Amino acid sequence: MASTSFDLERGVAGGPRWSRRRLVAAGLAVFVLAGAAVAVVDDGMYAVGDGLAGSVGPEAGSAAVSGSGGDVVTGPAGSSAPVGSDEAAASADLARPAPSGVAVAPPVVPGGEPRVVKHAEMAIEVQGPIPQAFDRVADVARGQGGFVVSSSTSSFEEGPGRADLTLRVPAERFDATRAALSEVGEVRSVQVAGDDVTAQLVDLDARLRSLRAEEEALNGLLAQAGDVGEVLAVRQQVSATRMEIEQLAAQQASLEDLAAFSTLRVALTQPGAAFAGGPEPVAGLDRSLARALEGAVAVVGGMVVVAGYAGPFLVLGLLAWAGQKVARLRRRPA
Structure with a gap:
């Protein structure tokens, strides 16, 4: 074969x-x-x-805000406006989680009051012209002692218009501002959150006091330095310490400002517009x-x-x- x-x-x-x-x-x-x-x-x-990120998010860095803090109110469509803020990211960068299983006493900020960075997003549907609703929202911010940080409007010859405003108001007027904004039109969605920055501020305050004491000691050494080499070496340490103090002081001031003035993002739409905060609808073939x-x-x-x-x-x-x-x-x- x-x-x-x-x-x-x-x-x-x-x-x-x-x-x-x-x-x-x-x-x-x-x-x-x-x-x-x-x-x-x-x-x-x-x-x-x-x-997983969505399930652990609230526990990782958010604290409930008085009233409807942390709750999501959905409109008829059952949707909710997404929350994502630069303020929350800034405070999260400074967060230091405590070791598991260790009891930690509540931190005390110099001044005695806890510091919470509050922020909210609201989607409001208005029946009248968008410019008129825009002015009402701006008036609400001014009436509560706040101001408009940024805004944008879009209008078309045919079809509904839209306006987006970012407001900052004193933290103690946060709930009152949300209540006043709800009278501008029909609230389609609200999401409120708060980030507790008390521990970060306590840590920054302690580090700043330590660095300032170190800077004072270095200045004393600089006054006693004998030769040029010693003077240059001590001056270098003084400059490095001063730079670190300025950086930490800027972080402290930023967190204090975020806690003192809450942020609200307001989206105004007219009936028939895409739900505020959601993506624009795409045709079936394009999708x-x-x-x-x-x-x-x-x-x-x-x-x-x-x-x-x-x-x-x-x-x-x-x-x-x-x-x-x-x-x-x-x-x-x-």
Whole structure:
């Protein structure tokens, strides 16, 4: 019985050469499928991570605010405006969590009162013209002793308009301001949060007192320095200490300002407009194309990951193949 040999160069039993092409095509298919699998797994991991972040967020850095603090009030559509503020991020950067299992006494800020950075977002639907509602919101801010930090308006010949305002009001007028704003129109969504920065301010105050005492001692050494080398060395330490004092003092002043004046973001819309705070609606075909593009980019990214992991094995495979070719050439008769 004749034996059948397999050779990638000539196919099976001396057949056509398309067998190697099949192997290459199969390898490419496996490569693409592996990239798609990595993209799906990554997408699932990001979804889980977002869910975990949302579940631990309030415990990590937020404190309930009096009244409806921390509660989310949704409108008829069942949606809520997202909250994300530079003030919260600034206070979170200075947070130092206490070790688990250790009882920590409530910190005491110089002055005796706790410091809470309050911020809120409100989506209000108005029946009248947007400029008129805009002026009412600005009047509310001024009437409560606050001011408008930034604002933007958009109006169209046809269709509803929109206005967005960022207000800052004294912290003690925070609840009264929200109550006054609710009279401007129908409140579609409200989200209120507070970040307790008491511990950060206590820590900053202690560090500043220590650094100022150190600076005073260094100035005493500078007055007693004898030669030029000692003077330069002490001056360098004084400059470094002074710079650190100024940085910490700026952080302290920023936190005090954020706690003294609360921030409210107000979105004004007219009936028929997209829900304030949410993304603009996208047509069905455009949405499908956008999702297809995102999927393609994710698959390409997955293929890059697969290539990175498979790269060393491919190099070893190529070296083995090259060694086999060289051995065959040497075995051929002259």
